[in-house]
Structures are given as C-alpha cells and as structure tokens.
Amino acid sequence: MIPTQGKKKWMQLPRDVVVGPDVIYDLKDVCNDLKLKEGAFIVTGHHTKKIAGDVVHDILNECGYNPVIASSKEASMTEVNKIVELANEANSRYLIGVGSGKSIDVAKLAATQLDLPFISVPTAASHDGIVSSRASIHDKGKKASIEVNAPMAVVADTSIIAKAPYRLLAAGCGDIISNYTAVLDWELAHRLRNEPFSEYAATLSRMTAQILMDCPEDIKPELESSVRIVVKALVSSGVAMSIAGSSRPASGSEHMFSHALDMVAPNSALHGEQCGVGTIMMMYLHGGDWKKIKECLEIIGAPTTASELGIKDSYILEALLVAHKIRPERYTILGAGLTPEAAEKVARLTKVIS
Ligand SMILES: NC(=O)C1=CN([C@@H]2O[C@H](COP(=O)(O)OP(=O)(O)OC[C@H]3O[C@@H](n4cnc5c(N)ncnc54)[C@H](OP(=O)(O)O)[C@@H]3O)[C@@H](O)[C@H]2O)C=CC1
C-alpha cells in the first residue's frame, strides 16, 4: 500500500450528519444549510444509480440546481481523473457520492482535487469510509489510502440501506469489529516504536466496536433499527480516524491482511468481510479472545472462514505471509512477518482454513 499522504494540521468532521428513514428527501435542506445550490455533480455506481443516484438527481433537479450525474465502476485513479474532468467541464460547485464504498471514495478524492465541498450519501452500511477523511484508491496496481477532505455532510437513509443485500450490512459489522485489533496494534506501535497515540481516538474506536459486540443478535436483515446501529457505529469509527488524522484507530494488521487478499486472491470478498476474518486471526496473535470475535461475527451472519469468504485456503496463507509488507511504516502484531508454519497455525487454529 502506498504510504498515506500529508497529515492535516487540524481535525475535519462533517458539519451535518443525517441518519434515519427517508432522510434522502432532506438532502435539499442539507444543501441549503451548506449554501450549496446550483452545480451539483453526482457520482454513483451502476446498481446504486437506480437505487438512489437517480432519486438524488431528481430531488436537486426539482429545486432547479441543474445536477449532473455520472457512474463510476471502480475506485481507481482513472475514474477519479474522469470525474475531475467531467466536473470541471460542467463547472460543478460541489460533489455528491451516492452508493457504495467505491463511488464514495472516487467522489471524495475528486472533490478534494477540485477543492470543492463533498456530500456522502451511502446506500449500504458496508464500511466506515462513509464519513472518514480518507479515500482508498487503486493506482498503478497498488491501493493507496489517501488523506482527503472529510465530507461536509453525510445523509444516510436507513430505509434505502435496509433494502440493500444483508451481506453488505454484515460486512460493515466486520469493519467495525476490526477496530479492536487495529487499536491493539496501535498501542503496540506506541509502546515499541513510540508512535504518536491518541487516547481519545483509540477509546472512541474501541467503544464503537464494543457497542456492537455487546448486541450482535440485534443485527438482523431488513431491520431499520439494525441499520441505524451499524450506521452510527460507522460514523463513530470515521470520526475516530478524523481525530487521529490517520486510519490507525480503524485499520491495523487485520486490514493489512484484507489489503493483501485483494492483491493475491483473484476474486476477493467484501472489504468488511475480509477485515472481520482478519480480526479473528490477528486477535489470536495478540493473545486475545478471538473466539468471542468469531462467535459475534457468526451471530451477525458475517463470514468467519475462507470457504464462507469464497476464497481458497492457499490465498489466505499467501496473504498472511505478505500482509506485513503492505504498509511497512505501520507497525503491527505482524512485525517483520509470519513464518509459513506460524501462518498455517493461526489460520488452522482459528478454523479460518480447514
Ligand atoms: N475511505 C475509507 O476510509 C474506506 C474505504 N473503504 C473502501 O470501500 C470499498 C468497499 O466498499 P463496499 O461498499 O464494501 O464495497 P463496494 O464498493 O465494492 O460495493 C459493493 C457492491 O454493493 C453494491 N451496492 C451498494 N449499495 C447497494 C444497495 N443498496 N443495493 C444493492 N447493491 C448495492 C454496489 O453497487 P454499485 O455497482 O452501484 O457500486 C457494489 O456492486 C473498498 O474499496 C475499500 O477499500 C473501506 C473502508 C474505509
């Protein structure tokens, strides 16, 4: 992974966070609150265009704000450059990312490059990038976690999110639960490497994971109340990253494992699903209660094994062996790397591979 770019000197948080059923129709009020009217540029995905992108377009069109809409197919620099060019041509004054992690990340980075405000409208609660001041983008065969401007507003319509495939919500839970090992790694780096550490960011991140771990049975398909729990946790997790000025409180060795899987496995699973499985194994390495993590993910219905991820055992082992190289500047429990024997032991003992 390409190292994170220049650290902000101050904390950026969204000004408006709107979460609830049908709040997509409050978007007009949010835009008015932010003094954003004409010149909206909507970045959406191929599926999510019909689910919410077109709705956002119609809402702003009815207000006479002349919105432009474009679909983005992947989180890559090519797509970011395309959006920057189109938004420039359209003389856009602000960007709105409507959809999944990829659409939101593309819109977030394009808005930062254009120095324009950005509004996040997630259609799934699958990752904590919905509110963070970071964007994960592929460039020249590598994934980069880039510091960007935080969204000015987040509009999370829980009625839309509740209708998304349950797998996406369960993945969001995996991304939240991974905060446990991310914070353990950060504490380790603080003790061993004197890495700067924020007690506030770490506490918020850990508490966010704890709230979910205390009530995994409350996360059920098509329940608006479940969506609300997960969205709030994702917002807290994103705020923890903003406080830290890096993804440290929400991304440690388990994320390095997930990023490594994205590189080595031909068909990787969802980001949050992979992070959840990574958390089980990294918690074992930390000597913590990995069984509790596994049990919690099982109750939620998130994958806990290679076969549930749809990934061959051999790729899990390959990813474990290269994970420490993904982001060498970020010290974690993986240290200088696992031996093949140690990698096999952690994967077998935690029953991630059989
Ligand atoms: N910036 C940050 O801080 C973070 C960024 N990330 C990044 O986010 C990405 C992962 O995002 P994630 O959302 O899990 O996965 P994807 O962006 O890969 O989206 C998964 C799929 O879900 C579809 N989808 C989304 N909402 C709905 C819905 N309501 N109904 C039906 N289908 C829907 C999308 O459709 P469509 O084709 O329309 O997109 C897409 O095909 C990764 O690239 C990861 O690196 C993750 C964590 C933090």
Ligand SMILES: O=C(CO)COP(=O)(O)O
């Ligand atoms: O996924 C993230 C937090 O959940 C962002 O972390 P990265 O910096 O590893 O992309």
Ligand SMILES: [Zn+2]
């Ligand atoms: Zn994540």
